[in-house]
Amino acid sequence: MKALSNHHIELKISVYSTKFLSSLVSALQVPSILPTKPQNQPNFSTTFDPYQLLNKSAKSRNYTLEETKILHTHFLKTNTFHSNPEFSNYLLLSYYKVSAFDHALKVFDAIPHPDINSWNLIITCHNRNFRYADSWGTFCRMHALGFHPNEFTYGSALSACIASNFVNRGKLLYSLSIKDGYSLDGYVRSGMIDLFLKSCNFNDALRVFYDESCGNVVCWNAIISGAIKHNEDHLGLNIFQQMCRGLPSPNKFTFPSVFSACAKSQKLDLGKGVHGLVIKYGDGGDVFVATAIIDFYSKCGLVDEALKKFSRISIRNVVSWTAIITGFVQKGEFQSALELFKEMITLKEEINNYTVTSVLSACDNPVLFQIHCWICKTGFYSDPTVKNSLINLYSRTGSIESSEQIFIDSKDLMNPSTWAAMITCFSQNGRLEKTFGFFKRMLQEGLKPDKSCIPSVLSITNRLQFGKQIHCYTVKTGICNNPVVGCSLFTMYSKCDVLNESYMVFREIPEKDEVSWASMIAGFTEHGFAYQAVELFQEMLVDHVISDEKTLTPVLAACSSLQSLKSGKEIHGYFFRRLISAGSPIVHMYSKCGDLKSANLVYDMMPFKDPVSCSSLVSGYAQNGQIEEAFDIFHELIVSGFEVDSFTISSILGAVNGLEIGVQLHGRILKLGLKSETSIGSSLVTMYSKFGNLEDCCKSFEQIKNPDVVAWTAMINGYAQNGNGLAALKVYDLMVKSGIEPDSVTFVGVLTACSHGGLVNEGYRYLDSMVKDYGIEPGLRHYACMVDILGRDGRLKEAERFVKGMPIEADGLVWGTLLAACKVHGDVEIGRIAARKFIELAPMSDGGYVGLSNIWAGLGEWEEVLKIRNEMKGTGVKKQPGWSYV
Structure with a gap:
């Protein structure tokens, strides 16, 4: 300007x-x-x-x-x-x-x-x-x-x-120019647009552009370029399309920005159309336009098209060479990238640090050493960007010691980016102590960790206190407002199960990008706050934040958790209107919500089936009891050559309704070599115990390589549900000795084992151990198990006192368990109390009436039975008809 x-x-x-x-x-x-x-x-x-x-x-x-x-x-x-x-x-x-x-x-x-x-x-x-x-x-x-x-x-x-960057003075100048009649001058308006863009006031720049119709190409180029630099690619492309429909015509300064936007948003068809305009206007010979075309095709994955354009341009600069090399690197054709780099050296073309860093991404161990030597010989080793790339590359190949040696050899140890690269290296390789140690050393050296360094440290931080210290530092230095830093902060809090602090940090970020919104929605979903996740997504739409697949997956997972088919359909419709197709999450949502017809319809419309969508559909059919349909999709999954994951097999094992089918699945598992996987082994244990086959249940458990708490719990439940309480408790003791801590589900199995074995004192001991040894607060299912233990032993008075002394309010399950015990032992007095409590908690259920009626019937008191049936009629409760497999 x-x-x-x-x-x-x-x-x-x-x-x-x-x-x-x-x-x-x-x-x-x-x-x-x-x-x-x-x-x-x-x-x-x-x-x-x-x-x-x-x-x-x-x-x-x-x-x-x-x-x-x-x-x-x-x-x-x-x-x-x-x-x-x-x-x-x-x-x-x-x-x-x-x-x-x-x-x-x-x-x-x-x-x-x-x-x-x-x-x-x-x-x-x-x-x-x-x-x-x-x-x-x-x-x-x-x-x-x-x-x-x-x-x-x-x-x-x-x-x-x-x-x-005198923005206020610029505004005053523009006001004077309007007064003097120069506001429509192209250079005055383009200057004002440029001022607002450089001061990050894009909306003000846009307002100046739209004040009056303008035929000056400089103004159009400035606003298009500004929109794209401010990540408003969609708007920039819209303005370009307006430009093409009238005056002025685009020129060689317009096209590079437009190609950049097409590459970022992966708009291949639009980019090809712009290429046609370049040919029409005769600007294809300009080196900057040609380089932009090469870069566009490279970033869209059409490296062959990029190479055609590259071979036809008469003047090639370092940018065009770097663009085509980067294209081959991104496509994974590393050998082609290295060949082009060798040709650059042979032709003595100019090479800059961007070229070198791009080539380094294509190197493996043998070539890396040669490139490293060349870098030292040509002097690029002194460039911090190249040095950081070398650190990252050695880190990626597992040579952390080489990365550290490069860091030590660095003359410019006061460069924060080099420290950040080294910290990232340790972080990505799981070296926690090294990561934290280097971060502290960096602060002691008086260096300020930047927005690229902080996220690397926070990504592996599972220490809440240390995370809070980093948070304080970011607030003190003012970088907490950066979307990337802010996102890593609230993700850290979410990972440490402190969701309130996570949400507070999210709220404090002034300019939230789409990744921040998606991460917070995912945090709510993963921690069981599905309703808040859906609400946050709605707020995101109100704020006009453009969403894509990164947001679609967690918000649909939230709908799945809520079993909210209505919300899921609305979200599906929103993304469908925006032409965003993400088949797997949508299939999963419909499957979890029980709408298997819609799930199957979306699955059939997917042009390319993937194992995730197949697994979701298999699980949906299996969980809804449609075992034949589940097996059909499962067979399609195998025939298609997709890798079958443990989640799919576990889902279908859980729905098996016959031992023969389960044995066939077990054979498939052995053939696939998945018998030692924990989740599959646990599902096999559960399946065999469901059919009373404890021998195969034990064999399946022994094949698990590293059984976790789920596998041990499945084995405990297997023995408990088949009446072998002592064996279940022995398995529990083995689990504790192996160093695996039980969870609340494990104790349900243990108390069930005590119930089936008539072990009252052991039941009290395990209930007490939950709190004292493991800090697990008993829930209603645990208390119901304890009532069942006392009830089976005939200690109904003690069971009643236990229920009334519970620290939490008893629910229908607890009172129903006591009522069932009263029925077995014919205790009318306590049975009446349990029945009335059950009816209060579940007034439309027939369980309380039927249970009390059965107690009176067992004692031959038919008048009382008649009274209860009349009471049921008066309240409108109907007895469910009995049924049998036979």
Whole structure:
């Protein structure tokens, strides 16, 4: 912008002045008028007439400082300097061209009556000398003296505001330009747009652009480029499409930004259309446009198209070479990338640090050593970016010691980015102590961890106290407002199960990006706050945040947890309208919500089936008892050659309704080599115990390589549910000795074992152990098991006292368990109490009425039975009919 303004300031000098310039320069080149001394110094005769110097050839002449000083002396001697402002302006311009700004200022101060061109030149001099405050001061003085700025004045003054980020002064200038009628000038408007964009006020820039219809291509290019740099790719492309429908036509400065947006948003068809426009307008030969096309095709994965364009351009620069190399790297064709790099070296093409870092991404261990040697030989080793890439590359190949050696060899150990690369290296390789140690050393060295370093540390932090210290540091340094840092902070709190703090950090981020919203939604979903996850997604839409697949997956998982088919359908519709297809999460949502028809429809419409969607459909059918349909999809999964995961097999094992089918599945598991996986082994244990086959149950458990708490619990439940309580308790003891801590589900199995074995004292002991040894607060299922233990042993009075003394309010399950015990032992008194409590908690259930009725019937009290049946009729409760497998 500044260069454009300067250019037009020079052109604004009047025609008379331009002719004078031509003549003067021409005269300096004519020996008959200006004889040259032996020292090649110009010699002005006393008969020198400046008006004789009007000559077109003068435009090509550049003066040295010495020549300008001689000319200045002659003007003073002949009084030419004071006779006409055109001569003094010309002298100003001459000093400006040789960058003698101090001389130009002295000339300006000596001009008796400076005109608008004089002021424009001196403002430009200040800009050229980076004196932006002086430039603004000169403009204010000029305005105060009553001079009327023109479009070139405003352009130069805006250039100073842009360079120094004086936004408020720029707004004042724009207001004055509107008043003076220059707001529609292309360079004034483009300057104001540029100022707002560089100060990150994109909305204000957009408002200036839309103030009036504009046919200046510079303004259109500025707003398109600004939109794309501010991640408003969709808007930038829309403005470009408007540009193509009217005036002005796009030029070679428009296309690179548009190709960049198409690459970022992966709009391949639109990018190809823009390529067609480039050919139409004949700008394909421009090296920057050609490089942008190469970069576009490379980033969209069409490396062959990029290579075609690359081979056809006559002038290749380092950017175009780097773009095509990067394209091959991103596609995984590392050998091709290395071949191109070798060709660059052979042709002695320019290579920069971006080229080197891109090539490093394509290296494996043997080639890496050679490239490392070349980097040291050519001097790129001193570049921090290249050094960081080497650290990352050795880290990726597992050579952490080599990464650390590069860090030690670094002369510039005070570079925060190098420290960040080393910390990231330790973090990604799980070296927790090294990560924390380097981070502390970095602070002790007086370095400030940046926004790339903090997330690396937080990503592996599972220590809440340490995470809070880092949080305090980010608040103190002000980088907590960065979306990446903020996202890593609330993810850390979420990982440490402190969701309130996580949400508070999320709320404090001023500019939340789509990743931040998606991460917070995922945090709510993973911690069981599915309703809040859906609410947050709705708030995200209200804030007009553009969402994609990263948000779709966690919010649909939340709908699955809530079993909310209505919300799931609405979210499916929203993403469908935005042409975002993510088959697997949608199939999973419909399957979990029980809408298998919709799940199957989405699955059938998917152009490419994946194992995740197949697994979701298998699980959906299995969990809904449609075992045949589940097996059909499972068979399709195997025939398609997809890898069968443990989740799918576990789901279908859980739905098996016959031992024969279970044995066939077990055979498939053995064939796939999955018998030692914990989740599958646990499912096999559960399946065999369901059919009473404890022998195979034990064999399946023994095949598990590293049984976890789920596997041990499945084995305990297997023995307990098949009436072998002592064996179940022995398994529990083995589990504790192996170092596996039980959870609340394990204790349900243990108490069930005590119930089936009539082990009352053991039941009390295990219930007490839950709290004392493991800090697990008993739930209603545990208390119900304890009531069952007492009830089976006939200790109904004690069971009643136990229920009334529970620290939490008993529910229908607890009272129902007591009622069932009363039925077995024919205890009417306690049975009546249990029945009434059960009816209060579940008034529309027939369980309480039927249980009490059965107690009276067992005692032969048929009148009481009749009373209970009449009471049921009066309340509208109907007894469910009995049923049997036989």
